[in-house]
Amino acid sequence: MMREESAIDTVTFAKALADETRQKIMALCCCQLLSVGDIVASLDVAQPTVSHHLKILKNAGLVRSERQGKQVFYTLNQARLAQGCCQVAEEFAPDENIRLVVDRPV
Amino acid sequence: MMREESAIDTVTFAKALADETRQKIMALCCCQLLSVGDIVASLDVAQPTVSHHLKILKNAGLVRSERQGKQVFYTLNQARLAQGCCQVAEEFAPDENIRLVVDRPV
DNA sequence: TTGACAAATCGATAAACTTCGATTAGAATG
DNA sequence: CATTCTAATCGAAGTTTATCGATTTGTCAA
Numbered sequence: 391m392m393r394e395e396s397a398i399d400t401v402t403f404a405k406a407l408a409d410e411t412r413q414k415i416m417a418l419c420c421c422q423l424l425s426v427g428d429i430v431a432s433l434d435v436a437q438p439t440v441s442h443h444l445k446i447l448k449n450a451g452l453v454r455s456e457r458q459g460k461q462v463f464y465t466l467n468q469a470r471l472a473q474g475c476c477q478v479a480e481e482f483a484p485d486e487n488i489r490l491v492v493d494r495p496v
Numbered sequence: 497m498m499r500e501e502s503a504i505d506t507v508t509f510a511k512a513l514a515d516e517t518r519q520k521i522m523a524l525c526c527c528q529l530l531s532v533g534d535i536v537a538s539l540d541v542a543q544p545t546v547s548h549h550l551k552i553l554k555n556a557g558l559v560r561s562e563r564q565g566k567q568v569f570y571t572l573n574q575a576r577l578a579q580g581c582c583q584v585a586e587e588f589a590p591d592e593n594i595r596l597v598v599d600r601p602v
Numbered sequence: 603t604t605g606a607c608a609a610a611t612c613g614a615t616a617a618a619c620t621t622c623g624a625t626t627a628g629a630a631t632g
Numbered sequence: 633c634a635t636t637c638t639a640a641t642c643g644a645a646g647t648t649t650a651t652c653g654a655t656t657t658g659t660c661a662a
Contacts, residue, residue, distance in 0.1 A: 401519060407510035407584065409620080416588050426639055436622050441640055443620090460629050460638045472585050472592035478513065479581040482522050486578035489595055515650080532609055542652050547610055549650090566608045566659050604662085611656070619648070626641065632634085 398451065400481060403474040406450035411435060412443045416466050419453065425461040450474075504557065506587060509580040512556035517541060518549045522572050525559065531567040556580075 406412065414433055418424060426444065430437045444464055447453040451470045456463045479488040512518065520539055524530060532550065536543045550570055553559040557576045562569050585594040 401514065401516050404510055404513035404515075404519075408507065408514035409510075410507050411620085413507060413510075413588075420588055421591065427637095430639095435620095437639070438623080438641080439621055445640085457629090457639095460636090462639060466588065468589035468592050472589040472594050475581040475585040475589070475594060479578050482519075482526055482572065483574035483578040483581070485527065486574050488578050488581060517650080536609095541650095543609070544611080544653080545651055551610085563609095563659085566606095568609060606661085607659085609656100609658080612654080614653090615651085617648105617650075619646105621646080622644090624642080624644105626639105628639085629637085631636080 398470070398474045398477055400474070400478050402450050403452075403478070406446055406452055409443070411439070412447060415440070415443055415447065416452065416471075419464050420466045420468070423456070423463040423465045425463050427461065429464070504576070504580045504583055506580070506584050508556050509558075509584070512552055512558055515549070517545070518553060521546070521549055521553065522558065522577075525570050526572045526574070529562070529569040529571045531569050533567065535570070 407416075411433065415429055418429055418432055426437065426440055429444075430440050433440065444453060444455070448455060448464075452467055452474075453464045454467050456465075476488060479486065513522075517539065521535055524535055524538055532543065532546055535550075536546050539546065550559060550561070554561060554570075558573055558580075559570045560573050562571075582594060585592065
């Protein structure tokens, strides 16, 4: 499995999501491995800005990184993001029924 | 039903969640109707600060308010919160299966 | 209508955040 | 080892946000 099992700090989680540029980065590397350069090329912002946002996302556990030679590739940690969403919902909306459905087709 | 059907702006939603004081307010008026004074009494912050945060939460559709005489009561809109969580999960974690389970026991 | 009470708005201040140019660190290559 | 390429870090500037005291608005009661 190797999922992050630890609980997420909901403030850290929400702050990581609370920026348009970071949401664009998340959307970009949602289902793929992208280098920092790839992300910079896709988003009208400078390279240090992208690195800054990636650091915040990484600190929240929302992206994984992997060095390949000179480049560093990032990808969204969807499981962690889903976990954060569920945790927020469970904590603040206990009367609603939100579930992480585990019977995912392999 | 009378739920908010409109899609939530995920940046506005995340920004509304991205503050510790606001999360405390949400936790407080999660399952009850509380006046601004009640909230102020529970949270070590001044009344204008609470009003400020309530305005942000209200703007995001996360609380409902209701005047009763001199007082204004607030309560968390759990359905809206759950909707926002699901929307974020669906948008950024499409490979995970998160659902708003509708077969809620009446 | 006057007074008292509750909450919203205003204005100012301080802290946090975003952004970017310049520089540094790390890795491959000649 | 020098060079080149990629990404991280640094430092500064500008913007946004959180906070509070003071004031205003709105409501009820006397």
